[in-house]
Amino acid sequence: xxxxxxxxxxxxxxxxxxxxxxxxVRDRTNAxxxxxxxxxxxxxxxxxxxxxxxxxxxxxxxxxxAGYNCTIFAYGQTGTGKTFTMEGDRTPGDxxxxxxxxFS
Numbered sequence: 154x155x156x157x158x159x160x161x162x163x164x165x166x167x168x169x170x171x172x173x174x175x176x177x178v179r180d181r182t183n184a185x186x187x188x189x190x191x192x193x194x195x196x197x198x199x200x201x202x203x204x205x206x207x208x209x210x211x212x213x214x215x216x217x218x219a220g221y222n223c224t225i226f227a228y229g230q231t232g233t234g235k236t237f238t239m240e241g242d243r244t245p246g247d248x249x250x251x252x253x254x255x256f257s
Contacts, residue, residue: 170197202237
């Protein structure tokens, strides 16, 4: 949830991350009714962008350099950080900056 949603007391989180592969979605009117989705990897709201990069994009770099075609499809709501995840913050000295990434 964003800051505005957290401040409004009527809102509740209906998505939970179980382990690092399962996403559980609850019906907001009936919490007992849930759907579970399994992915290769899922990242929760506390995940750092650099961790997403290292887990998803960095391993593909070796494959591209070996001559394989690779595609990363980033899908999600506008403003949720897809572009930042793919490009990162290029501010020198920032905790998530590219100067901290070990490409080897």
